[in-house]
Amino acid sequence: IFFGIVLTILYTLFKSRVKLTDKQLRMLYIGGVLILAAGQLFLLFTLKTKPYSDCAYVDAAARAYAQGEDYAQAVQSTKGHTTYFYQFPNNWAFLILLSNYYKIIYLITGSISIYAPGILNIALMQVGMFMFYKCMRLMFSDNCRSALGIILMLGYAPLYTYSSYCYTDSVSLPFVTAAVYFVIKAKRAEKFSAFMGNITVAGA
Numbered sequence: 001i002f003f004g005i006v007l008t009i010l011y012t013l014f015k016s017r018v019k020l021t022d023k024q025l026r027m028l029y030i031g032g033v034l035i036l037a038a039g040q041l042f043l044l045f046t047l048k049t050k051p052y053s054d055c056a057y058v059d060a061a062a063r064a065y066a067q068g069e070d071y072a073q074a075v076q077s078t079k080g081h082t083t084y085f086y087q088f089p090n091n092w093a094f095l096i097l098l099s100n101y102y103k104i105i106y107l108i109t110g111s112i113s114i115y116a117p118g119i120l121n122i123a124l125m126q127v128g129m130f131m132f133y134k135c136m137r138l139m140f141s142d143n144c145r146s147a148l149g150i151i152l153m154l155g156y157a158p159l160y161t162y163s164s165y166c167y168t169d170s171v172s173l174p175f176v177t178a179a180v181y182f183v184i185k186a187k188r189a190e191k192f193s194a195f196m197g198n199i200t201v202a203g204a
Contacts, residue, residue: 020143025150029133032150033126040125040163044118049164051117057084058095058167063112065095066102074099094168117166125163128173129153131181138184179203 020028051059061084065074075085075095085092101120102112132153136146153159162170179202186198 020147022143025143025146028147029150032154033129036129036154036159037122037126039160040122043160044115044122044164047164048114049118050114051166054088054091055165055167058091058098059117061085061095062099062102065099066106066112071095071099091168094171097171098166118164121166121170122163124171124174125159128170128177129159131174131177135177135181135184138181138188 050056061074065071085095098117098120102116105112105116133146133150136149140146140149158170182198182202186195186202189195189198
């Protein structure tokens with residue numbers, strides 16, 4: 001039903017060629033991300049998804065580090081898969097991010113909620129959506145096209161269903177969209193210094 005509503009709105013906008021001001025587009029984006037966040041939080045607290053598979057290994061190690069172990073000890077706390085981080089070193093960056101986030105929570109509250117990874121996940125997905133919005137503003141001079149992108153974002157199911165599953169798929173979203181944003185800025189830079197600055201940030 002929801003997807004049908006999204007398609008109807010898209011078709012209406014396409015046929016009517018609605019002209020949107022910058023202020024109207026900003027209001028649409030703000031309204032859109034609030035709806036998205038509400039849906040994500042609803043699913044997070046309703047589904048109560050527990051980490052499993054690769055996510056569970058990283059989560060266990062991150063919790064061990066947050067509760068006082070060093071990384072050498074923490075990576076052995078992966079639910080019996082003691083060589084996990086040696087077999088999959090690509091997850092070290094995610095481990096460092098998640099473990100330090102858990103560390104802050106543990107220092108403040110004395111515990112780590114089952115909802116903690118989902119809240120981080122939603123926050124990073126929202127940053128990713130903000131960078132997606134910034135990319136559209138750079139790419140399209142017609143605000144109607146950017147509006148279509150926002151509506152498509154609202155109708156994209158994984159942005160909701162992934163909210164309770166914190167793993168590299170969704171956590172990497174802000175980094176990817178930010179890289180795209182700075183690549184676009186680099187391509188449009190008129191000065192070499194601006195080009196190098198943007199392309200360096202994109203590569204980082």
